[in-house]
Amino acid sequence: xxxxxxxxxxxxxxxxxxxxxxxxxxxxxxxxxxxxxxxxxxxxxxxxxxxxxxxxxxxxxxxxxxxxxxxxxxxxxxxxxxxxxxxxxxxxxxxxxxxxxxxxxxxxxxxxx
Numbered sequence: 001x002x003x004x005x006x007x008x009x010x011x012x013x014x015x016x017x018x019x020x021x022x023x024x025x026x027x028x029x030x031x032x033x034x035x036x037x038x039x040x041x042x043x044x045x046x047x048x049x050x051x052x053x054x055x056x057x058x059x060x061x062x063x064x065x066x067x068x069x070x071x072x073x074x075x076x077x078x079x080x081x082x083x084x085x086x087x088x089x090x091x092x093x094x095x096x097x098x099x100x101x102x103x104x105x106x107x108x109x110x111x112x113x
Contacts, residue, residue, distance in 0.1 A: 004032040005077035009067035013043040020083060025050055035075050037067035 006024060010017050017036075024034065033053040039060045047054055055075055059067050068082055 002031075002078040004029075004079040004081055005035055005072070005075055006032050006081045006083065007035045007037070007068055007071045007075075008083040009037045009064040009071065011039050013038065013046050018046055021047070021050055025052060032081075033075075035071045037062075037071045 008017070008020065013036075021034070024032075030052075033055060034050075035055045035057065036047075037057045037059055039058070039062075041056075041058060044056070047056075057067075057071055057074065059070060062070070064084075068084075072080060072082075
């Protein structure tokens with residue numbers, strides 16, 4: 001079974017990012033890994049509490065679009081989810097989102113610009 005790569009471009013591991021990751025951890029769907037794209041390696045100890053696999057890239061000063069694009073190319077996956085803004089906290093996915101993570105869908109965007 002293919003894993004979903006959840007790409008999250010962010011500047012740092014602030015409380016908004018941690019709340020977003022908490023929401024991801026509470027998803028019923030478990031066949032995924034998270035790719036974080038950060039500016040620096042400060043406060044990475046906050047990530048140890050999560051039970052899912054987290055891959056990290058450091059791209060200091062890159063804008064969010066560049067971070068997203070590089071992460072999707074580096075950690076290629078058949079299925080891709082992109083958290084565009086960590087302002088949007090995922091406490092539980094909307095019911096209509098679950099069917100979108102299916103073999104016919106290659107891209108599912110959570111969030112807004």
